[in-house]
Amino acid sequence: MKKVIRLLTVVAAAAVVAVATPSPVSAVCASPQFLQHSLVQFLGCPDATPVAGYAYVLGNDATMNSLAATLVCNDGTKETSQNIACQPDAGVPGDGIVTIQYDWGGNSNVPSGSLCPNTTGDPTQGRNVVQVVANDGSSINVMVGFEPFTLTFYVDSAHPNGSDPLFCSNNNGMGIQSHTSALQADTFCINQTTPPFYTDCDPGSGGAVYGTCPDGAAGRPSIAPGSLYTRTAACNSLPDARKTAWTALTITAGPGGSKCVTVNRPAAPTDCAFIGATSTIGGVETSAMTGSFRVGGQGAASDKVAIKKAELLQGKLRVDFGTENEASIVGFNVYAGTSKLNSGLIQAKGIGSNDYSFEVGRGAVKNERSITVEAVKSDGTTVRSGSVSVK
Amino acid sequence: MLKQKSYFSLAVVVVAAAMIVAGGVVTASNTGFKLNKPLEPIDTTVPIAAKAGDNWTSVPYFNPYGTWGAFCTQLGLITSGIPTTVRDQLQEVDPATGAAFQAACGTSTTRPLIPGRGIKIRRPSSITTQTSVIIVGSHNPSLSMTAPQGVAGSHTGDFWFAVPYHTTAVSAGDICTQAGMWAGTVPRGTVSRLNPVTGATTLVQCGTAAANALNLVLGEAVLLRDPHQPISFIPAHF
Numbered sequence: 001m002k003k004v005i006r007l008l009t010v011v012a013a014a015a016v017v018a019v020a021t022p023s024p025v026s027a028v029c030a031s032p033q034f035l036q037h038s039l040v041q042f043l044g045c046p047d048a049t050p051v052a053g054y055a056y057v058l059g060n061d062a063t064m065n066s067l068a069a070t071l072v073c074n075d076g077t078k079e080t081s082q083n084i085a086c087q088p089d090a091g092v093p094g095d096g097i098v099t100i101q102y103d104w105g106g107n108s109n110v111p112s113g114s115l116c117p118n119t120t121g122d123p124t125q126g127r128n129v130v131q132v133v134a135n136d137g138s139s140i141n142v143m144v145g146f147e148p149f150t151l152t153f154y155v156d157s158a159h160p161n162g163s164d165p166l167f168c169s170n171n172n173g174m175g176i177q178s179h180t181s182a183l184q185a186d187t188f189c190i191n192q193t194t195p196p197f198y199t200d201c202d203p204g205s206g207g208a209v210y211g212t213c214p215d216g217a218a219g220r221p222s223i224a225p226g227s228l229y230t231r232t233a234a235c236n237s238l239p240d241a242r243k244t245a246w247t248a249l250t251i252t253a254g255p256g257g258s259k260c261v262t263v264n265r266p267a268a269p270t271d272c273a274f275i276g277a278t279s280t281i282g283g284v285e286t287s288a289m290t291g292s293f294r295v296g297g298q299g300a301a302s303d304k305v306a307i308k309k310a311e312l313l314q315g316k317l318r319v320d321f322g323t324e325n326e327a328s329i330v331g332f333n334v335y336a337g338t339s340k341l342n343s344g345l346i347q348a349k350g351i352g353s354n355d356y357s358f359e360v361g362r363g364a365v366k367n368e369r370s371i372t373v374e375a376v377k378s379d380g381t382t383v384r385s386g387s388v389s390v391k
Numbered sequence: 392m393l394k395q396k397s398y399f400s401l402a403v404v405v406v407a408a409a410m411i412v413a414g415g416v417v418t419a420s421n422t423g424f425k426l427n428k429p430l431e432p433i434d435t436t437v438p439i440a441a442k443a444g445d446n447w448t449s450v451p452y453f454n455p456y457g458t459w460g461a462f463c464t465q466l467g468l469i470t471s472g473i474p475t476t477v478r479d480q481l482q483e484v485d486p487a488t489g490a491a492f493q494a495a496c497g498t499s500t501t502r503p504l505i506p507g508r509g510i511k512i513r514r515p516s517s518i519t520t521q522t523s524v525i526i527v528g529s530h531n532p533s534l535s536m537t538a539p540q541g542v543a544g545s546h547t548g549d550f551w552f553a554v555p556y557h558t559t560a561v562s563a564g565d566i567c568t569q570a571g572m573w574a575g576t577v578p579r580g581t582v583s584r585l586n587p588v589t590g591a592t593t594l595v596q597c598g599t600a601a602a603n604a605l606n607l608v609l610g611e612a613v614l615l616r617d618p619h620q621p622i623s624f625i626p627a628h629f
Binding site for chain 1: 433435441442473474475476480482485487488489490491492493494495498499501502513515516545546547
């Protein structure tokens with residue numbers, strides 16, 4: 001009978017109305033507020049190695065940011081630095097698919113203090129900006145608002161239709177107008193524009209279906225070129241994009257409205273000088289680079305590309321080629337004579353020595369028999385392989 | 392004998408009445424359970440009241456679900472629709488790291504359901520009234536619950552404990568005792584219950600009258616946290 005009574009007490013407790021008492025002071029956001037991909041949407045970015053990412057709250061980027069947390073998943077079986085499981089949709093390294101997974105209420109790499117970007121449920125409060133820089137230096141910038149009923153910032157909402165993937169772009173807003181190389185320094189004149197910037201306020205984006213941008217297109221902040229910075233880092237690295245790790249460059253006016261800057265080439269053969277650019281979003285300069293490129297050091301071996309095999313087989317031309325010590329190669333073009341065979345730039349992995357393969361229908365080759373591969377570097381220059389004849 | 396039979400009849404009547412009051416039905420056969428678990432809707436009028444509609448749910452340690460995907464499907468939760476906000480959302484917290492993980496039903500379908508760990512069900516905004524789901528399973532009497540010592544200023548050590556349906560614990564204080572949570576000098580172990588109707592959290596410290604006054608609710612998980620020492624215990628049950 002005693003057991004029955006105890007069981008009854010438990011059941012009857014369902015009718016008990018609990019009295020709310022204040023929660024203890026917590027140094028982290030008391031409730032999770034995720035910034036994440038939620039469906040099968042993804043960012044198409046070269047991801048053979050971990051991909052850099054950074055998030056901040058628009059207008060509060062100095063205090064509300066992801067610091068050094070890893071928030072880009074390139075492996076669906078791994079965890080982020082916050083110990084959050086990556087979405088299985090992130091696939092495997094090298095498949096060109098990455099997802100965003102971050103919790104403002106999470107433990108790791110979040111500075112102490114109340115870091116809940118949204119405290120009101122207003123989708124426009126605490127809008128998140130995400131910057132992703134892939135292995136080859138290509139990048140993407142995304143901004144999304146808050147979905148108040150699931151307490152989440154859905155990166156999906158910035159995707160076209162809320163259902164189509166977005167891709168990293170080699171257009172980092174840093175067009176090279178001119179490049180002058182001296183003994184120990186290089187001068188670049190840069191036509192600084194803005195990199196692609198996707199938001200949930202864009203017409204046709206998922207913001208309408210997620211309800212995260214109630215202001216529609218009017219809610220999209222302006223984006224404009226910011227300033228130019230430099231830093232030194234290992235050539236085969238993606239340096240921390242946060243502005244605090246960079247040094248502002250002195251800018252002089254160049255031809256065609258370009259901005260000219262001079263950087264010293266590092267003495268160490270494995271180091272490169274990086275030139276980075278910020279943007280201003282909503283009138284505020286971003287706290288991290290929205291684009292960058294590498295400049296080889298004084299002793300750095302130049303990126304090399306070579307054709308390993310080229311053959312006509314079963315109605316196709318197949319070209320196998322490889323690189324040596326990729327540091328600043330962003331992509332490749334394959335040529336038959338003077339005719340470019342590929343429609344879009346073949347993306348480079350951007351780090352280390354790699355093998356690539358390219359196929360095209362035999363008809364595209366026409367009567368040309370001399371095949372070459374051109375490597376395009378991040379500063380706009382190119383390097384060509386030796387030619388290989390096919391029969 | 393007659394007296395015992397009368398007690399039993401009375402108990403059956405009272406149990407039935409209590410079940411009606413609670414809006415749920417639980418039956419046990421040996422250690423098998425079938426619970427009609429109410430799920431509260433979110434508060435669409437004040438969305439950042441936020442925790443209203445957070446249904447922290449206890450699932451029997453042996454269960455036929457195994458994964459988040461099967462859990463959503465077999466409970467009849469909403470697993471399709473775009474955007475995923477139109478689906479039910481699940482969330483859990485890993486006490487070892489404090490990391491939360493959330494996913495909409497129909498995604499992360501192979502993620503395992505961890506025995507002993509509570510799971511949060513949050514209904515989409517299209518559901519505006521209380522609903523219910525049937526949860527089945529049985530108990531694993533040898534499964535030990537463990538969580539690291541709570542770390543100040545972080546969620547590490549936050550353990551959403553899936554209370555067995557036939558627990559001998561009646562109150563939060565009983566859980567404190569069973570789990571051996573620190574009830575000495577502050578900071579003490581704490582037990583928190585989130586009211587899914589209001590979103591309000593009731594936090595009590597072990598060893599206090601408030602802990603003994605906070606009754607457990609059948610089918611709900613509660614948050615255990617001990618800043619003084621790790622938690623390790625095997626839940627007591629009938």
